[in-house]
Amino acid sequence: MFKTKRDLVYIILAGIFIANAVVAELTGGKLIQIGPFIMSIGIIPWPVVFITTDLI
Known part of the structure; x- marks a missing residue:
């Protein structure tokens, strides 16, 4: 499904980012x-959102 390990890491970080942003808003x-x-x-949760933004 993912071509490289980099793609997998990107998807995981994007999921963490989206989940924390939604939790913070709710x-x-x-x-x-x-x-x-x-x-x-x-x-x-916002510090985690900022850290994942920097990592992505």
């Missing part, structure tokens, strides 16, 4: 409290 409206801070839980 959970963006939910709030979480960590200590005195209240923040959107959607910001937690």
Whole structure:
């Protein structure tokens, strides 16, 4: 199915990117409290999205 190992790695990274972006958007409206801070839980997956963007 994949011609090279590079193609397989690209598909896996693209899947991780898309999955994390969708999770971040779906959970963006939910709030979480960590200590005195209240923040959107959607910001937690975004660092993974940025890292996979750089890798792709």
